[in-house]
Every structure is written in C-alpha cells, then in structure tokens.
Amino acid sequence: MTDTTGTLVSSADVNGTAVYGRDGSNVGTIDHLMIDKVSGNVAYAVMGFGGFLGLGEEHMPIPWDALTYDVSAGGFVTDITEAQLTGAPARSENWAGDREWETRTFEYYGIAPYWI
Amino acid sequence: MTDTTGTLVSSADVNGTAVYGRDGSNVGTIDHLMIDKVSGNVAYAVMGFGGFLGLGEEHMPIPWDALTYDVSAGGFVTDITEAQLTGAPARSENWAGDREWETRTFEYYGIAPYWI
Numbered sequence: 001m002t003d004t005t006g007t008l009v010s011s012a013d014v015n016g017t018a019v020y021g022r023d024g025s026n027v028g029t030i031d032h033l034m035i036d037k038v039s040g041n042v043a044y045a046v047m048g049f050g051g052f053l054g055l056g057e058e059h060m061p062i063p064w065d066a067l068t069y070d071v072s073a074g075g076f077v078t079d080i081t082e083a084q085l086t087g088a089p090a091r092s093e094n095w096a097g098d099r100e101w102e103t104r105t106f107e108y109y110g111i112a113p114y115w116i
Numbered sequence: 117m118t119d120t121t122g123t124l125v126s127s128a129d130v131n132g133t134a135v136y137g138r139d140g141s142n143v144g145t146i147d148h149l150m151i152d153k154v155s156g157n158v159a160y161a162v163m164g165f166g167g168f169l170g171l172g173e174e175h176m177p178i179p180w181d182a183l184t185y186d187v188s189a190g191g192f193v194t195d196i197t198e199a200q201l202t203g204a205p206a207r208s209e210n211w212a213g214d215r216e217w218e219t220r221t222f223e224y225y226g227i228a229p230y231w232i
Contacts, residue, residue, distance in 0.1 A: 008159055008212040011127035011149040033127040033151070035158060037185035042156045043124055069153035096124040 009069075018075035019047055019067065027082060031059055034096060036114060043114040044096075045076070049085060060085055061095060063111040080109060125185075134191035135163055135183065143198060147175055150212060152230060159230040160212075161192070165201060176201055177211060179227040196225060 009017075017030045028049030036043045044061040051057030062085075067076040089104045099115075106113045125133075133146045144165030152159045160177040167173030178201075183192040205220045215231075222229045 007152055007154050008150045009153050010162075011130060011151060014127060014151070034124045035127060035130070035149070037123050037125050040158045040180050042151060042158070046126075064156050 007069075014045075018073075019045075019049075020070070020073060020075055020077050021081060022077065022079060027078060027080070027085075028060075030076070033064070034061065039114075041114055047085075049082065060088060061091065061105070062088075063106055063109055063114070065111050065114070066109055084109070123185075130161075134189075135161075136186070136189060136191055136193050137197060138193065138195060143194060143196070143201075144176075146192070149180070150177065155230075157230055163201075165198065176204060177207065177221070178204075179222055179225055179230070181227050181230070182225055200225070 011033060014030050014033055019027045019029060021027050028047040031046045031048045033042050034044040034046065035041070042064040045064050045067055046059050046061045048057045048059050062078070062080060066080055067078050069075075070077045088108055089101060091105075092098050092101050095101050102115070103113065127149060130146050130149055135143045135145060137143050144163040147162045147164045149158050150160040150162065151157070158180040161180050161183055162175050162177045164173045164175050178194070178196060182196050183194050185191075186193045204224055205217060207221075208214050208217050211217050218231070219229065
C-alpha cells in the first residue's frame with residue numbers, strides 16, 4: 001500500500017525514486033532522506049549511484065534543493081552531473097553533524113545552506 | 117546502521133519515533149512522514165496510536181508543525197491530545213490529495229497550512 005498521491009510523497013516510498021539529469025539520463029536513485037528535525041525541512045537526499053545491481057554502488061548526500069520533482073518523469077531531476085558527484089567533498093563518517101563538511105558541500109553544489 | 121545524528125534524522129529512522137504529550141505521556145509513534153515534493157517540507161507525520169502490540173492501532177496524519185523534536189526526550193512533543201486525535205476530521209481514502217480534507221484538518225488543529 002502506498003500513501004503517495006499528488007504532490008505528497010511518503011517517506012517510505014522515496015526509497016528507490018529515480019534521479020535524472022537534464023539530458024534525461026539516469027543519475028541514480030534516492031536511498032533515503034535526511035530531515036532537519038527542528039525546521040521540518042528535508043536537508044539531503046542520500047543518493048545511490050554507480051555500481052551494477054546494487055554492487056559497488058556509492059552513497060552520496062546531495063542537497064535536497066538540488067532536486068526538483070518532475071511529475072511526468074515520475075522522478076527527480078537535477079543539474080548535478082556524475083562528474084560533479086565524483087568530485088564532491090569526501091564525506092566524513094559523521095557528515096550529518098559536521099557543519100564544516102556541510103558548508104563545503106553546499107558551496108560546491110552552489111546551493112543555499114538549509115540551516116540559514 | 118543509522119545516519120541520524122545531531123539535528124538531522126534519516127527518513128528511514130523516523131519510523132517508530134515516540135510522540136509525547138505535554139504531560140510526558142506517550143501519545144503514539146511515528147509510522148512515516150508525508151513530504152511535499154515541490155517545497156521539500158514535511159507536511160504530515162502519520163502517527164500510530166491506540167491498540168496494543170500493533171493490534172487495533174489507528175493511523176492518523178497530523179500536521180508536522182504540530183510536533184517539536186525534544187532532543188533530551190529522544191522523541192517528538194505535541195500539544196495534540198488523544199481526545200483531539202479521536203475527534204479529528206475523518207480521513208478520506210485519498211486524504212493526501214484531498215485539499216478540502218486537508219484544509220479542515222489544519223483548521224481543526226490550529227496549524228498554518230503547509231501549502232500556503
């Protein structure tokens with residue numbers, strides 16, 4: 001059963017949603033979201049990309065605001081390219097609480113920080 | 117493995133987070149979130165309450181802004197009471213796309229609509 005309708009998506013259903021580049025290529029799939037508990041905004045989508053049948057897949061947190069939902073495509077569209085993904089600041093183990101890494105990452109992608 | 121640290125919570129970990137009333141009583145637990153794909157804001161938390169060991173539990177979407185995360189409690193705190201929950205507008209099958217039901221629900225809880 002899914003609750004996903006219209007413009008609302010269940011957090012349980014986001015897992016596996018496709019992410020497309022501007023040229024329509026499949027960049028990756030959403031694994032899960034990271035939500036700012038205080039503001040209620042989604043801060044990151046953690047996207048799996050590369051690999052084959054799940055083997056060798058890498059997980060990369062990307063700013064949620066770098067994704068736009070495209071109803072007709074049934075997935076998210078982003079300007080981020082695979083080259084950008086592979087060149088992104090390496091994430092520390094505690095990246096989600098590492099404001100220094102977060103600052104560099106949002107600067108890298110040219111997205112306004114979610115925490116300001 | 118969990119990515120939940122600091123003020124960020126993984127959408128995969130929200131499932132099962134406790135919701136407490138102002139008196140510290142356990143009102144229910146979060147089952148999943150409903151996210152507005154366009155704005156990236158969490159619109160609803162679908163909360164399970166009542167029942168026993170999962171039997172007879174009811175699921176009720178409540179406005180996300182009616183919840184505050186309490187780090188020391190390790191869960192969400194809300195002013196919504198169980199009496200309010202049981203008296204809330206009955207949800208239609210397609211509640212997540214039913215703006216009329218959504219309007220009545222946000223009015224009922226006295227929370228500003230997420231879509232304006």
